[in-house]
Every structure is written in structure tokens, then in C-alpha cells.
Amino acid sequence: MSQTSHRPDNTTPQDTDGPEDAGTETSSTNTGSTDTSGTETADADADSAGDPADPAKPGPGTPPPPGRSWEAVRHLLVRLHFYAGVLVAPFLLVAALTGLAYTLTPQLDQLVYGDRLRVEQVGETVRPLSEQIAAARAAYPEGTTASVVTPPGPEDTTRVVVAVPELGEKQRTVFVDPYTAEVRGELTTWFGSTPLTTWLDDLHRNLHLGETGRLYSEVAASWLWVAVAGGLVLWIGRRSRGRRPKSARGVLLPERGARGVRRTRGWHAVTGVWLALGLLFLSATGLTWSNYAGERFGRLLDAVNGNAPALDTALPGAEAPVEDHAEHAGHGGSGGATADADPAGFDTALTAARNAGLGGTVVVTPAADAASAWTVAQNDNVWPVHYDRVAVDASTGEVTSRTRWADHPVLSKLSKLGVQGHMGVxxxxxxxxxxxxxxIGLTAVTVWGYRMWWQRRPTRADRRAVVGKAPEPGAWRRLPLPVLVLGIPAVVALGWALPVLGVTLAGFLVVDAVVGAVRRRRTA
Structure with a gap:
């Protein structure tokens, strides 16, 4: 897949690194380059196919006869990275911009809903939960009390979550001043999120298109690690001048004095190197709670007993124990009783939980029925996190069961912490x-990638194009046999674990094969 540029007559290459960069920095009408590839290798085309006067004599850019070599692995990565950059980059760009907006939600919530989220004046004594709940229910009597969330800080209000059938999976959250039991207002929330946070969350997850829209974010998460890993291999394995391996400075910093496409590529690659760990983290954590890959991850947790331990909420002597399973989705849900719970039960459950050592913010949820216990769960998401939970018999104030964060399996901990890190809390x-x-860095990397694609376009008068050509196909036919023997089953397994990646990759291969067949037919 050696390639040459489409440069005007009487021009000479500049700033070359070696064979891969031949022609990437040549003079042209509007750009600093006339190369035609969207990646770091140049692309062979009709100008370099051979000598027109002697068809049997190969031209300087003609690829060598097909033969299996490890260099074909690099050529295949170049083509894969190119297609990931061109076709998947729009999804990555949308995910980056919507994710950037979501990171600001804590501050936006305080700005928009501060009058409900904060108290007017910090007092000295906190009123019992029963008084706060009574005030909230007097102001908003519809529905049943689903849970109560204690204030995370001295300036924050208590949240009384009310289940209202008309709201579906959403709830009405009433905000109460814990020092005066004054109702500060209410909001329609979704698993504790304000309307603004819910709107931005839906924008990032599915573009407000429901379950169908979630495909966009899963495509982005599925391909992000492929683009990052491929780019790292290509950039770190790249040779510098004189075919020497790149130094640490050459990997981590852009080349001094580079111009045109070389300068753009340097910033694109170096920024990707610096952001690699963060991008891989976002890809992995996003996949664990995606639609299809997340379902596969759930199966893995079940197979290795990696789920969070269930809290036994059955009261002693009850006939049918009811288990309270932790959600994997990353948003803490609220249960609800069929009849409104006695506000005094919240005081009893909270007191028992505090005596059991549960500090910080807790969520108190009433019993689902007479045979079940109340639950009190820590909800401190900021490191060091606290996620202990207890089951309490509200009639006696006795703790009947407990799960500790320290006892969670490793995979359960990694999943929970990863989701919280992905959400920015x-x-x-x-x-x-x-x-x-x-x-912001992913946005810049994406823009630079498209800029390279444009800078590498052919600019000769008889061969102008809007963008550069894709790298030459067919590299897979020259892969070493060990790579094929090990790689094909690995790709199949990966496609099963990440279904969206598998389907889209298969689609790329089909389209690529069809386009290649059409081009070969035209050439013939």
C-alpha cells in the first residue's frame, strides 16, 4: 500500500519522514499538501500506477507484488482507522459535545433550581423526617411517599420523593427546608435527576429519540476504543527521519516546524495520545450500560457472580422474602409502597441506620408490604464512596440485614465506580x-482528522477532488497466516460481545468489498 502524492509538475517533496510520508508535504494551490489519504500513509492512484509509455515498467508508487508480510497489518490498521475516522467520527463528535454539556449539570442545576435545592439560612437543629414529610404531603397530597433523600450538605434541602401514577417512571420530588420544615418547591424528576439534567442526559444517551436513538451512543462507544487503539499503534510505531523509531518526544509532542498536513496530523495524533486513557475509560464505561453490549456485560456478571449482593428485606418469620436487587444502570431508583407509609417509620429507619454506622446522604425507602423491611441506603457518590445498605424493621427499629460496599465483588465495584466517573460525580x-x-480534546481530534482528509485531496488540474482517497484495499490478503488464524476468531468473539461493533464492521466490510469489486471491474 505504498503511495505517492498528486503534486503539480516541478514540485519537490518537503519534510519527509521516509517512504510513508513521501509527498505528504508538497506545494499546491490552496494547501500545504497534495496527498490523498486521510491517514498517515499516502495513497497510490492513477498518477503512480506505472509508466504510460511502458505498461510493463512499474512506476515509483506501484505497490509490490502481493505477499504476506507483517507490514500488511499496519496497512490494514491504516484503512480501519481511516474508515473509523470518516464514518464513525460524526457519532463521536455528537457524543463529545453532548457529554461536555452534561458535565456542567451540577452547576446548571444550582443556577436554575437553586431556590429549591438550597435553604435560605442554615439552622442549628434539623427537624425530624416525619415533620418534613408531613409538610411535603400537605402541600402535594397526590400519590404515595416513595422515598426520602437526606440533605448531602448543610445548605441543601431534604428531598421527599412521591410516586404519582400519572407521571409513569418519573416522580414528583418535593424539596423541604430541613431546619424549618418549609416546602421550597417541587420538580418532576427521573431517578433523582432534575428536568434539566434529565433532558441533557437523554440528549447524550439517545438524542431524544428513545431506544432507537441509543444506537448512536453505542456506535460511538463501540468504535471509540478501536479508533484510539489503532491510532496509538500507528503513531507510536511510526518511523521518524532515517527510519529510526520515534523518540518519546516525537510521540508526545508535535513536530517542530511541521507544515500543512504534517502539522495537522501531529496535533491530531499527539492529542490522541494524551487523551488515550480518558477516551478508553469513557468507551469501556459507556459500553457497560449500553443497550446491547450492556446486556452482554450483565450476562458476564451473572456468570461470574459479579453482581452486587442483594439485601434481604424479608422480616424474620415472613413467608415470602422479597429481595431488593441493585440496579446496574447507574441511576439509583426509588421503590414505592402500595399505600402511603407512616411518616414516623422514616424516623425509626433513619435512627436505626445511623446507629448502625450509615453516615452521609442516605435514601430511606418504606417497606413494599407488611412482610418486608424498610431499606436505608447510603448514596455518597463522591470518592471515597459509601454504599452500605441496611434493612430495618420499622416496628422495632431493629436492623435485620445489611450489605457492605467492602463486600461487593470486584467487577461490581469497578462497574459502579466507572459509571459514577463517566457521569462526572x-x-x-x-x-x-x-x-x-x-x-474538548476529542472534538479537536475529530476536526483535525477531517482537516487531514481535506488537506490530502489531489489538487492537479486534471485530478481535483474534494477530499482525499481512502487507503488502498486488500491488505487483509497479505496478512501473515498466524494473524488470520488468531484474528478471525477474535473478531467474531468481539462482534458477539459488542454486537453494534460487529454489525457495523460487517457492514463496512460488505460496502468495502462491493466498492472494490466495482473499481476492479472498471479498471479491467
Whole structure:
């Protein structure tokens, strides 16, 4: 897949690194390059196919006869990286921009809903939950009390979550001043999220298109790690001048004095290197709670007993125990009783939980029925996290069961922490800043990738094009046999684990094969 540029007559190559860069920095009408590839290798086309005066004599850019070699692995990666960049990059760009907006939700919530989320004045004594619940239910009597969330800080209000049938899976959350039991207002929430956060969350997850729209985010998450890993291999394995391996500086910093496409490629690659860990983290954590890959991940957790331990909410002597399973989706849901619970039960359950050592913010949920216990769950999402849970017999104040965060399996912990980090809450403002940097960097990398594609377009008068050509196909036919023997089953297994990646990759291969067949027929 050696390639040459489409440069005007009487021009000479500049700033070359070696064979892969031949012609990537040549003079042209409007750009610093006349190369035609969207990746870091140049592309052979009709100008370099051979000597027109002697068809038997190969031209300087003619590929060598087919033969299996390890260089074909690099050529295949180049083509895969190119297609990932051109076809999947729009999904990545949308995910980066919507994710950037979502990172600002804590501050936006305070700006928009601050009058409900915060108290007017911090008091000295906190009123019992029963008084706060009574005030909330007096102001909003519809529905049943589903749960109560204690204030995360001294300036925050208590949240009384009310299940209203008309709202479906959403709830009405009433905000109460814990010092005065004054109702500050209410919002229609979704698993504790404000309307603004819910709207931005839906925008990032599915573009407000429902389950069908979730395909966009799963495509982005499925291909992000492929693009990142392929780009790292290509950039780190690239040779510098004199065919020497790149130094650490050459990998981590753009080349001094580079111009045109070389300068764009340097910023594209180096920024990708610096952001690689963050991008791989977002890809992995996004896949664990995606639609199809997330279902495969759930199967894995079931197979290796990696789920969070279930809290036994059956009261002693009850005939039918009811288990309270933790959700994998990353959003804490609220249960609800069939009849409105006695507000005094919330005081009893909270007191028992505090005596059992559950500090910080907790969610108190009434019993589902007379044979079940109340549950109190820690909800401290900022590191160090606290996720202990207890079951309480509200009639006696006795703790009947308990699960500890320390006892969660490793996969359960990694999944939970990964989701919190993906949402930008695990390390507070530092987490938000890191995600914002990664989102802005991914946006820049995507834009630079398209700029390279444009800069590498042919500019000769008889061969102008809007963008550069794709790298030459057929590299897979020259792959070493060990790569084929091991690679094909690995790709099949990967396609099963990540169905959206498998389907889209198969689609790319089919389209690529059809286009290649048409081109060969035209050439013949």
C-alpha cells in the first residue's frame, strides 16, 4: 500500500519522514499538501500506477507484488482507522459535545433550581423526617411517599420523593427546608435527576429519540476504543527521519516546524495520545450500560457472580422474602409502597441506620408490604464512596440485614465506580474538569482528522477532488497466516460481545468489498 502524492509538475517533496510520508508535504494551490489519504500513509492512484509509455515498467508508487508480510497489518490498521475516522467520527463528535454539556449539570442545576435545592439560612437543629414529610404531603397530597433523600450538605434541602401514577417512571420530588420544615418547591424528576439534567442526559444517551436513538451512543462507544487503539499503534510505531523509531518526544509532542498536513496530523495524533486513557475509560464505561453490549456485560456478571449482593428485606418469620436487587444502570431508583407509609417509620429507619454506622446522604425507602423491611441506603457518590445498605424493621427499629460496599465483588465495584466517573460525580469538580478536557480534546481530534482528509485531496488540474482517497484495499490478503488464524476468531468473539461493533464492521466490510469489486471491474 505504498503511495505517492498528486503534486503539480516541478514540485519537490518537503519534510519527509521516509517512504510513508513521501509527498505528504508538497506545494499546491490552496494547501500545504497534495496527498490523498486521510491517514498517515499516502495513497497510490492513477498518477503512480506505472509508466504510460511502458505498461510493463512499474512506476515509483506501484505497490509490490502481493505477499504476506507483517507490514500488511499496519496497512490494514491504516484503512480501519481511516474508515473509523470518516464514518464513525460524526457519532463521536455528537457524543463529545453532548457529554461536555452534561458535565456542567451540577452547576446548571444550582443556577436554575437553586431556590429549591438550597435553604435560605442554615439552622442549628434539623427537624425530624416525619415533620418534613408531613409538610411535603400537605402541600402535594397526590400519590404515595416513595422515598426520602437526606440533605448531602448543610445548605441543601431534604428531598421527599412521591410516586404519582400519572407521571409513569418519573416522580414528583418535593424539596423541604430541613431546619424549618418549609416546602421550597417541587420538580418532576427521573431517578433523582432534575428536568434539566434529565433532558441533557437523554440528549447524550439517545438524542431524544428513545431506544432507537441509543444506537448512536453505542456506535460511538463501540468504535471509540478501536479508533484510539489503532491510532496509538500507528503513531507510536511510526518511523521518524532515517527510519529510526520515534523518540518519546516525537510521540508526545508535535513536530517542530511541521507544515500543512504534517502539522495537522501531529496535533491530531499527539492529542490522541494524551487523551488515550480518558477516551478508553469513557468507551469501556459507556459500553457497560449500553443497550446491547450492556446486556452482554450483565450476562458476564451473572456468570461470574459479579453482581452486587442483594439485601434481604424479608422480616424474620415472613413467608415470602422479597429481595431488593441493585440496579446496574447507574441511576439509583426509588421503590414505592402500595399505600402511603407512616411518616414516623422514616424516623425509626433513619435512627436505626445511623446507629448502625450509615453516615452521609442516605435514601430511606418504606417497606413494599407488611412482610418486608424498610431499606436505608447510603448514596455518597463522591470518592471515597459509601454504599452500605441496611434493612430495618420499622416496628422495632431493629436492623435485620445489611450489605457492605467492602463486600461487593470486584467487577461490581469497578462497574459502579466507572459509571459514577463517566457521569462526572466520582471526584467532584476534578472529575468534571477532566471530562470536559477529554470532550474538548476529542472534538479537536475529530476536526483535525477531517482537516487531514481535506488537506490530502489531489489538487492537479486534471485530478481535483474534494477530499482525499481512502487507503488502498486488500491488505487483509497479505496478512501473515498466524494473524488470520488468531484474528478471525477474535473478531467474531468481539462482534458477539459488542454486537453494534460487529454489525457495523460487517457492514463496512460488505460496502468495502462491493466498492472494490466495482473499481476492479472498471479498471479491467
Amino acid at each position: 466520582l471526584f467532584g469538580a476534578v472529575n468534571q474538569i477532566a471530562l470536559a478536557i477529554v470532550a
